[in-house]
Amino acid sequence: MNTTFLNACQGLPVDYTPIWIMRQAGRYLPEYHTVRRKGSFLDLCKTPENAAEVTIQPVDILGVDAAILFSDILVPLEKMGAPLEFREKQGPVFPTPIRDRAAVEALGIPDPEDDLGYVMDTIRILRRELADKVPLIGFSGAPFTLATYLIEGGSSKSFFHTKMMMYKAPELYRDLLTKITDCTIAYLQGQIAAGAQALQIFDSWVGVLAPCDFAEFALPYVRRIITALKATTSEVPIIYFANNGGTLIDQSLTSGADVLGCDWRVRLDEVVRQVAGQVSIQGNMEPLALFLPPDKLKTRIQMVLDEARGARGHIFNLGHGIVPETDPEQAKLAVHLVHTLSRRK
Amino acid sequence: MNTTFLNACQGLPVDYTPIWIMRQAGRYLPEYHTVRRKGSFLDLCKTPENAAEVTIQPVDILGVDAAILFSDILVPLEKMGAPLEFREKQGPVFPTPIRDRAAVEALGIPDPEDDLGYVMDTIRILRRELADKVPLIGFSGAPFTLATYLIEGGSSKSFFHTKMMMYKAPELYRDLLTKITDCTIAYLQGQIAAGAQALQIFDSWVGVLAPCDFAEFALPYVRRIITALKATTSEVPIIYFANNGGTLIDQSLTSGADVLGCDWRVRLDEVVRQVAGQVSIQGNMEPLALFLPPDKLKTRIQMVLDEARGARGHIFNLGHGIVPETDPEQAKLAVHLVHTLSRRK
Numbered sequence: 001m002n003t004t005f006l007n008a009c010q011g012l013p014v015d016y017t018p019i020w021i022m023r024q025a026g027r028y029l030p031e032y033h034t035v036r037r038k039g040s041f042l043d044l045c046k047t048p049e050n051a052a053e054v055t056i057q058p059v060d061i062l063g064v065d066a067a068i069l070f071s072d073i074l075v076p077l078e079k080m081g082a083p084l085e086f087r088e089k090q091g092p093v094f095p096t097p098i099r100d101r102a103a104v105e106a107l108g109i110p111d112p113e114d115d116l117g118y119v120m121d122t123i124r125i126l127r128r129e130l131a132d133k134v135p136l137i138g139f140s141g142a143p144f145t146l147a148t149y150l151i152e153g154g155s156s157k158s159f160f161h162t163k164m165m166m167y168k169a170p171e172l173y174r175d176l177l178t179k180i181t182d183c184t185i186a187y188l189q190g191q192i193a194a195g196a197q198a199l200q201i202f203d204s205w206v207g208v209l210a211p212c213d214f215a216e217f218a219l220p221y222v223r224r225i226i227t228a229l230k231a232t233t234s235e236v237p238i239i240y241f242a243n244n245g246g247t248l249i250d251q252s253l254t255s256g257a258d259v260l261g262c263d264w265r266v267r268l269d270e271v272v273r274q275v276a277g278q279v280s281i282q283g284n285m286e287p288l289a290l291f292l293p294p295d296k297l298k299t300r301i302q303m304v305l306d307e308a309r310g311a312r313g314h315i316f317n318l319g320h321g322i323v324p325e326t327d328p329e330q331a332k333l334a335v336h337l338v339h340t341l342s343r344r345k
Numbered sequence: 346m347n348t349t350f351l352n353a354c355q356g357l358p359v360d361y362t363p364i365w366i367m368r369q370a371g372r373y374l375p376e377y378h379t380v381r382r383k384g385s386f387l388d389l390c391k392t393p394e395n396a397a398e399v400t401i402q403p404v405d406i407l408g409v410d411a412a413i414l415f416s417d418i419l420v421p422l423e424k425m426g427a428p429l430e431f432r433e434k435q436g437p438v439f440p441t442p443i444r445d446r447a448a449v450e451a452l453g454i455p456d457p458e459d460d461l462g463y464v465m466d467t468i469r470i471l472r473r474e475l476a477d478k479v480p481l482i483g484f485s486g487a488p489f490t491l492a493t494y495l496i497e498g499g500s501s502k503s504f505f506h507t508k509m510m511m512y513k514a515p516e517l518y519r520d521l522l523t524k525i526t527d528c529t530i531a532y533l534q535g536q537i538a539a540g541a542q543a544l545q546i547f548d549s550w551v552g553v554l555a556p557c558d559f560a561e562f563a564l565p566y567v568r569r570i571i572t573a574l575k576a577t578t579s580e581v582p583i584i585y586f587a588n589n590g591g592t593l594i595d596q597s598l599t600s601g602a603d604v605l606g607c608d609w610r611v612r613l614d615e616v617v618r619q620v621a622g623q624v625s626i627q628g629n630m631e632p633l634a635l636f637l638p639p640d641k642l643k644t645r646i647q648m649v650l651d652e653a654r655g656a657r658g659h660i661f662n663l664g665h666g667i668v669p670e671t672d673p674e675q676a677k678l679a680v681h682l683v684h685t686l687s688r689r690k
Contacts (some may be wrong), residue, residue, distance in 0.1 A: 014395065076377070121483070158668065163633040207589075210609045210631045244552075246592040247611045264555045266592045286555045288508040296512070303557065319555070323503065 001132035007064040009198060009259050011312035017267075017305060018065035019335055020137070022241075023321030024104035025070045029328055031057045041086045042216055045071050055126055060133055061328065062335045066134050066198070067126065071119055073141030073202055074149060076187045078204040080179070081108035082150055092155070097153035097281035099161060102297025104176045109183050112190020115132045119187075123194035133140035138196030140201035141187050142240075143180045150176070159208050166217050172324045173217065181221045191267065192229070192236050200239040200261065201225065205265075207244020214248050219255060226256035239282055243320065249274045262301035268307035280313030285320045301337045316342075346479035348584075352409040354543060354582035354604050354625055356657035362687035363410035364680055365482070367586075368666030369403035370397045370415045372537045374673055376402045380513020384583050390416050393466040398416045400471055404479055406673065407680045411479050411543070412471065414536075416464055416545055418486030423473060423530045424455035425524070427495055431536060435499070442498035444506060454528050457535020464532075468539035483541030485533050487548035487585075488525045488570070489563035495521070504553050509560050518562065526566045530573045537574070545584040545606065546570065552608075559593050564600060571601035584627055588665065594619050609664025613652035625658030632663045642675065646682045 005018040026032055044050050055070040074092050078084040085093045098104060106313050113120055146321050149155070151162045165173045187201055206218050226238055241261030242252050252260050253275055262271055264282035271281055289300045301316075310313035316338045322331060349363040372375055380395050383667060389395050400415045408608030419437050423429040443449060458465055485491075494500070496507045510518045518624045521563050534542055551563050571583055585598050597605050598620055607616055607628035616626055636647045646661075653659035661683045 019444065020608070160633065160668070160670070163635060167633065167637045207610065211612050212645075239645075244589070246608075247615070248631075264550065265589075267556050272593070286508075286558065288505065288512065289555075291509060292512045302555075325505070 002065055002134050004240035004316060006198065006237060008315050009239070011277075011280055012098045014313070015029050015344055017308075017316050017333065018341050019059070019316035019333075019338040020064045020066040021062070021318055021322050021331065022066065022068075024062065024064060024331075025054045026322065027178070027324035028322055028326040028331070029054075029057055029061065031061065032201060038258055042075075042084070046118045047211045048118055048125050051118075051122040052125040055122070055136075056129060059130070064335055064340075066137050067130055068137040068200070069123060069126065069139060069196070071122070071139070071147065072087075072193065073139070073204070075119065076110055076116060076183055077146060077150060077180075079115040080107045082107065082184055090292070092149060093154040094150055096195055097161065098150040098176060099165065099259035101172060102340065104172060104179065107176075107179050109179065109186060112187055112193075116190065117144050117213060118185060120194040121198055127195040135197040136195065136325070137198045138188065138191035138194075138199055139200040139202060140184050140191075140225075142201050142206065142218070142242075143177045143184060143225070144169065144209070145203050145205045146180050147173075147177055147206050150180075156205075166213065177217075181224055185225050188229055189232055192233060194227075196236065198237045198239065199229070201257070203240065203242045203245070206242045206248070208250075210245060211251065215251060219251055221296055222255050222257075230256060241282070253278060259313070259315065261317065263321065268304060268314075269310070269338075270308045271306075272308065275311075275312050275330055280315065281308060282315040282317050283293070284317065284319040285312060285334075287320050287323055287326075290326050290334060292320075295332060296343070297334065298337055301334060301339055305338070305342050347410055350592075351480050351543065351582060352661060353658035353660050354584070356622075356625055359436065359658070361651075361659050361684050362659050362690055364617060364661035364683045365409045365411040365413060366403070366441075366667050366676065366680075367409070367413075368665055369407065369413065369676075370399045370410055370592040371662075371667065373671040373676065374402055374406065374666055376406065378458035381389055385646060386417075387420075387429070390420055390687065391463045393463055393470050396463075396467040397470040397474060400467070400481075400555045401474060401542065403529040403676075404475070407677050409479070409680055410686075411477055412480050413486060413545070414464070414468060414471065414541070416467070416484070418484070418491065418549070421455055421485070421528055422491060422495060423526075424460040425452045427452065437494060437501040437665070439495055440498065443495040443521060444510065446523055449517060449524065452521075452524050454524065456532060457532055457538075461535065462531060466538040467539055468536060472540040480542040481540065482584075483533065483536035483544055485529050485536075485570075486549060487546050487551065487563070488522045488529060488566035488586075489554070490548050490550045491525050491529070492518075492522055493550050494505065495525075500561065511558065522562075522566050526569055530570050533570065533574055534577055537578060541581065543582045543584065544574070546587055547604070548587045548590070550586050550595070552591075554593075556592060556596065559590075560596060562594055567600050567602075575601060586627070586661075598623060603656070604660065606662070607664065613649060613659075614655070617655045620656075621655045625660065626653060627660040628664050629662065629664040630679075632665050632668055635663075635667065635671050635679060639678060641688070642679065643682055644662045646679060647686055650687050661668045 186257035239259040246266040354591040585602035586605040
């Protein structure tokens with residue numbers, strides 16, 4: 001097996017810097033569209049054969065060092081009892097936002113196999129089909145990020161209702177987050193049992209929090225998830241990706257994660273300094289740098305590799321998801337460049 | 346005159362921490378709506394008597410230590426030759442985005458008095474009516490932020506077209522930014538001549554740039570503006586507000602600004618450490634903290650004041666604009682708390 005990714009997560013020696021790309025299974029690939037056209041986005045998430053197919057596509061096409069389960073962070077919320085729709089142009093919508101005690105009480109904790117079996121089946125198919133070619137990453141959203149969707153009723157710019165609950169109804173907020181955390185622990189334990197070999201926790205919106213609010217309203221729930229998972233197994237590395245979290249690195253370091261994912265707004269050498277060898281780091285090329293001419297793309301990749309020098313382990317990635325307009329050839333070139341430029345002489 | 350704000354900008358001794366609030370003249374005040382109802386948003390910007398009236402409202406109502414000109418960062422762009430509309434719910438729109446050589450060439454440099462006289466008149470009225478009660482802050486957008494509106498044709502989430510121009514047509518980008526910079530220098534020099542006693546440069550969207558891109562595509566233009574203004578006068582302090590710029594502070598420090606404005610994502614004690622007494626700092630309470638119950642609001646304000654201890658000078662502000670849903674009484678309370686909690690014993 002290509003263990004480069006797993007070794008880098010744990011700070012073990014590697015021959016070259018491994019790379020995978022957030023949203024590597026997705027709309028920039030014509031092969032993805034072929035499968036996607038068979039139904040809705042949620043249909044694709046819920047059809048294990050198809051979800052597995054698009055998961056494997058970038059492994060074959062780009063040559064990345066890890067596969068990541070094709071799914072969406074919101075699917076477990078639907079099974080908590082919050083109906084979910086994906087509307088064209090509007091994105092995910094929860095038509096009934098969760099904003100009062102009764103709504104929080106009504107939420108349940110889904111069972112991974114009984115309620116989210118399609119995700120577990122996708123993982124099992126993938127482990128069989130990947131046949132140890134590269135490791136498989138499972139994932140979930142982080143509780144704060146998941147809560148914003150439930151409270152706002154979908155995506156948000158101001159996160160007004162979420163912060164109102166934090167500030168004006170902190171006990172209700174805490175109870176909601178506790179429930180989401182319990183759900184996430186069960187969901188990720190299910191993914192481990194089904195065969196996930198690493199896990200990433202996406203805190204996509206946490207960058208809207210002041211550091212003191214992160215400490216109170218987001219980090220404790222992440223820490224509880226990681227503590228529970230580590231009690232289950234120490235074999236599965238955990239990546240915590242706090243998007244736009246450049247000012248939260250000192251705190252994220254205490255999450256218990258093996259790897260901190262970094263968005264493109266930070267200098268990795270500054271992150272290396274802050275984490276001081278305690279964790280590995282992942283990231284963080286600006287996603288649109290994939291549109292640079294090849295010579296400048298090479299320079300940019302070299303810069304990221306240079307900045308990450310001194311890390312206990314470095315997994316190359318973009319600082320956010322690859323955008324749909326990206327030329328797959330450029331993504332392929334980036335993977336090739338990361339591999340060749342980083343290879344130990 | 347209340348010189349507390351100006352003294353804090355320059356690191357001179359003050360009896361208490363001055364405060365003003367971004368968007369302090371605005372939709373959270375019923376008194377603002379009374380004036381605003383007389384016409385469109387752009388009408389208000391272009392009618393000096395009315396713009397002056399809403400500028401003064403928060404000085405009287407809240408007791409803040411500075412007034413800031415009521416206007417919009419986009420008005421000079423209109424006079425560069427880019428028609429501007431404010432559409433309900435959609436915000437500012439430039440129906441003809443600037444994306445090619447011909448469009449850049451067609452832009453002109455407006456004369457502050459001939460083309461933007463309504464802004465200069467507003468400043469003159471304000472200096473007369475404020476009668477040195479508090480100082481008047483003028484402002485502009487920073488070139489990168491202004492360019493994003495022109496290139497995207499309005500607000501954006503991905504800044505795709507802006508980054509495409511940066512990466513694929515860097516000379517065109519540079520020429521556009523140079524023109525915007527020239528316009529901004531003339532505009533701010535006009536504001537100084539009309540009577541502005543301090544200036545804030547708003548880089549609202551610069552937080553979407555990687556540090557290396559900030560160094561190449563944004564900071565040099567800010568630096569050129571400040572250098573030109575400082576050659577005109579050393580009497581007018583300049584505040585550079587790089588929103589979501591927590592990872593750009595080391596570079597912002599070289600902008601030449603007297604004050605760095607900080608959004609709420611950073612810890613001010615960390616900023617104090619980084620700027621090491623070279624500049625004053627402004628900020629940075631989470632805007633929605635104004636919805637906290639009074640006792641917790643007090644704690645939050647004390648926290649911000651404590652974190653700023655050790656700064657050469659501190660101007661209290663929110664980390665971003667006050668939101669329309671805010672209760673004016675809470676804003677008033679915040680001003681009172683900042684003044685009383687910070688007063689030197």
